[in-house]
Amino acid sequence: MRRQVTITPLTKDAFAPFGQVLTTEGSDHFPINGGMTERYHDLADVQLAGENPRAMISIFRGQPYALPLELKMVERHPFGSQAFMPLHQRPFLVTVAPDENGIPGTPQAFITQPGVGINIGKNVWHGVLTALEAEGDFLVVDRGGGGINLEEFFFDEPYLISRKQGALNSG
Amino acid sequence: MRRQVTITPLTKDAFAPFGQVLTTEGSDHFPINGGMTERYHDLADVQLAGENPRAMISIFRGQPYALPLELKMVERHPFGSQAFMPLHQRPFLVTVAPDENGIPGTPQAFITQPGVGINIGKNVWHGVLTALEAEGDFLVVDRGGGGINLEEFFFDEPYLISRKQGALNSG
Numbered sequence: 273m274r275r276q277v278t279i280t281p282l283t284k285d286a287f288a289p290f291g292q293v294l295t296t297e298g299s300d301h302f303p304i305n306g307g308m309t310e311r312y313h314d315l316a317d318v319q320l321a322g323e324n325p326r327a328m329i330s331i332f333r334g335q336p337y338a339l340p341l342e343l344k345m346v347e348r349h350p351f352g353s354q355a356f357m358p359l360h361q362r363p364f365l366v367t368v369a370p371d372e373n374g375i376p377g378t379p380q381a382f383i384t385q386p387g388v389g390i391n392i393g394k395n396v397w398h399g400v401l402t403a404l405e406a407e408g409d410f411l412v413v414d415r416g417g418g419g420i421n422l423e424e425f426f427f428d429e430p431y432l433i434s435r436k437q438g439a440l441n442s443g
Numbered sequence: 444m445r446r447q448v449t450i451t452p453l454t455k456d457a458f459a460p461f462g463q464v465l466t467t468e469g470s471d472h473f474p475i476n477g478g479m480t481e482r483y484h485d486l487a488d489v490q491l492a493g494e495n496p497r498a499m500i501s502i503f504r505g506q507p508y509a510l511p512l513e514l515k516m517v518e519r520h521p522f523g524s525q526a527f528m529p530l531h532q533r534p535f536l537v538t539v540a541p542d543e544n545g546i547p548g549t550p551q552a553f554i555t556q557p558g559v560g561i562n563i564g565k566n567v568w569h570g571v572l573t574a575l576e577a578e579g580d581f582l583v584v585d586r587g588g589g590g591i592n593l594e595e596f597f598f599d600e601p602y603l604i605s606r607k608q609g610a611l612n613s614g
Contacts, residue, residue, distance in 0.1 A: 296502050296580070305571040310504040314587065318498040327489040327498040329526055329562065329584060331467050333481040355500055357582045359530065359558065387530065387580070391500065400476040409467070409558070411528045411582055413500060416485065 275378075276432045277343070282366060282382035282390070290368040290396050292316045294357055294389035316391035316413075322351030323418030330412045332356070334364075334403035340434035343367055346376050346397040347424045352415025356401060357389035359409040366390055367399030367433065376425050381433045397425065446549075447603045448514070453537060453553035453561070461539040461551075461567050463487045465528055465560035487562035487584075493522030494589030501583045503527070505535075505574035511605035514538055517547050517568040518595045523586025527572060528560035530580040537561055538570030538604065547596050552604045568596065 280286065284293045294315050301312040320327060346369055358364060363384045369376035376397040383404075384390070391413075392398050401410060415421060451457065455464045465486050472483040491498060517540055529535060534555045540547035547568040555561070560581075563569050572581060586592060 294500065294502070294582075296504065299502075301504075304503075305505075308506045308508070309572050311583075312502040312504065314499045314501055316500040318500060320498065327491065327584070328485045329465065329487040329489060329528075330485055331465070331470075331483040332475075333467065333472075333483065334476075335479045337479070357500075357528070357530070359528070389582075401480050411465075411560075412482075413498070413584055 365402035536573035
């Protein structure tokens with residue numbers, strides 16, 4: 273029997289153990305620039321650790337994955353957080369897993385609302401960028417600097433990530 | 444006679460004295476995640492200086508300005524860069540000015556291509572976020588920490604920023 277994970281909506285509470293949700297919804301804000309701009313302020317805990325750390329801004333162009341998908345691997349970055357903000361209005365899939373004595377426990381899978389991003393905390397197990405439906409660009413804020421900032425873990429048996437419990441074919 | 448500035452297209456070369464253009468166009472990239480994602484890598488020089496600096500991620504929701512516009516004030520941030528990435532596909536206006544012995548010289552105004560952002564270097568004089576056409580959200584990466592990270596300069600006489608030289612009404 274294949275191990276299954278059911279996708280649930282991304283919420284701030286559900287994602288809190290893994291990082292932050294980047295959204296204006298329910299976030300602190302205040303007016304600047306004579307009231308012409310509203311600043312939804314300081315949404316992420318940007319973590320920059322290790323040797324000679326610096327913040328990097330990149331654009332990731334992701335090809336879309338089909339659902340259900342097999343999650344064979346997760347990775348983590350011991351020295352820094354990694355933020356993904358979609359530059360389009362399509363949802364994407366976020367997969368994370370708690371750490372259990374140095375290896376990932378059972379993954380959780382979240383689907384985002386359009387226009388919503390995430391910041392994954394340092395050393396949090398997560399799946400790779402998973403665009404859905406169409407190719408999509410994402411602004412990424414992560415950490416540059418010295419040292420090996422990547423650890424990968426391959427599951428003995430992949431997890432099947434799907435929208436509905438037991439739905440092997442409908443996504 | 445009012446001082447006028449004509450808007451020109453934003454290019455990497457023209458903007459180089461002031462910061463970086465955030466775009467996939469002509470930027471270094473390489474495949475990651477088994478070829479499913481292309482990483483347009485390290486597009487910005489994120490500067491974090493001063494007392495207890497940290498990187499912040501915020502969302503700015505900007506009301507649109509009409510063109511031509513009067514530029515009355517520019518500002519700069521002595522301790523950090525500030526990146527603006529549009530979360531929509533409309534162009535926006537970028538106004539910067541060289542420093543001349545501690546005060547801003549003649550401003551330059553650039554219009555972006557859709558999907559293109561900017562990173563303004565620390566201590567570079569610039570106008571406030573200037574959305575055009577419609578309200579727009581921007582992901583902003585700037586610097587938190589101690590000290591006064593804002594300096595404003597009000598021009599004795601505003602500049603008129605317009606699309607065409609001498610066009611006072613057509614924008």
